[in-house]
Amino acid sequence: MIEVQQITKRYGHHTAIDRVSFSVAKGEVLAFLGPNGAGKTTTMRILTCFMPATEGKALVAGFDCADQPLEVKRRIGYLPETPPVYLELTVTEYLQFVGRLRGLSGKILTMSMQREIERLGLGTVQHRLIGNLSRGYRQRVGLAQALLHDPQILILDEPTVGLDPKQIIEIRELIKNLAGSHSVILSTHILPEATAVCQRVVIISSGRIVAEDTPEQLSARLRQSEKISLTLKSPAPDTGQLLKSVQGVQNVFTSDAPGTFLLECELGRDAREEVARLAVTKGWGLVELKAISMTLEDVFLRLTRTEEGRPQDTVVATTEPAGRPA
Ligand SMILES: Nc1ncnc2c1ncn2[C@@H]1O[C@H](COP(=O)(O)OP(=O)(O)OP(=O)(O)O)[C@@H](O)[C@H]1O
Ligand SMILES: [Mg+2]
Secondary structure (H helix, E strand, O other): OEEEEEEEEEEOOEEEEEEEEEEEOOOOEEEEEOOOOOOHHHHHHHHOOOOOOOEEEEEEOOEEOOOOHHHHHHHEEEEOOOOOOOOOOEHHHHHHHHHHHOOOOHHHHHHHHHHHHHHOOOHHHOOOEHHHOOHHHHHHHHHHHHHOOOOOEEEEEOOOOOOOHHHHHHHHHHHHHHEOOEEEEEEEOOHHHHHHHOOEEEEEEOOEEEEEEOHHHHHHHHOOOEEEEEEEOOOOOOHHHHHHOOOOEEEEEEEOOOOEEEEEEOOOOOOHHHHHHHHHHHOOOEEEEEEEOOOHHHHHHHHHOEEOOEEOOOOOOOOOOOEEEO
16 A cells, blocks of 8 residues: 655755665554654655655555645555644634645535544543644544545554543544554654554664564564573572573673672573572572563664664664673
8 A cells, every 4th residue: 555665865965764675565554763863853744745755655545645646645644743733713714724625525524524523532622722722632633634534544643642641542443443444653752652552663773773573573583582580598609600501591791789699591502490490499589580571662662772873783772670690
């Protein structure tokens, strides 16, 4: 449904996005995840024909964004970063105006407006001036505008910004319900949002795609080693050495917390049982033994943490205690 091939956007000498490629299938919800300035909005503006790419090609529903912008725009609902509302119109006047621009009229326009007013909880404010609405309500009006002509494709730039927790949950539900029949790209810096509503996540950092996968695969793929945290009441001087000899354990670190060791193990090998047996046999006083898994947050930070603008190469689980080799 959406096919982005090697698009680059330069603002003067500044490269905002650099050879970005990805695709979105029919019915798929894709999250575009990245820190501030990563290039999310830039990519979305190209896909919605708001501006052309410097290089590369973007196709939406088979139409080229550069050559056939009208065909593309007809099929897209777009919620920009700042909702494109007119402050001097009431909600109903504004939706009527947008609907007419979209070619809707008569009964169909009235029904479409009613549907979106209800869906976005705008009933109580429909006759108020948009200029007098709170930020969250303006965001809802922006979403109603994007959905009004029931487009096949939705491009939502940070759709839940400014909404209260209840509304965030409702909007996520709404997006989940659109999946299957609509193709959706949404941008966010909120990881739970990506995991909650999307089948696939594209992580972008400094204008480049640094990862693309399902939320589950992403954390699994990047977890290059399993980690275990072990706390002992009375460790012996050779505890570190003995732990390192356990099958599957690659490295042992001591932590600043007294009696706590951090064990790095081979991927897919759970050494906890063997470690527990050793601790009990040696009488070290086993207090705690647990696996530390990398969360999607860790993955995101690791992928987007930049050193001179380039993502780092080594996995660092941010949950691990500051350690030094035992
Ligand atoms: N009109 C412009 N002129 C010059 N540089 C721009 C322009 N628009 C964006 N940029 C730059 O391009 C880069 C990408 O910006 P973009 O707005 O796409 O990021 P983003 O991922 O949407 O960030 P945020 O999470 O803050 O919304 C940034 O370095 C930004 O400063
Ligand atoms: Mg943005």
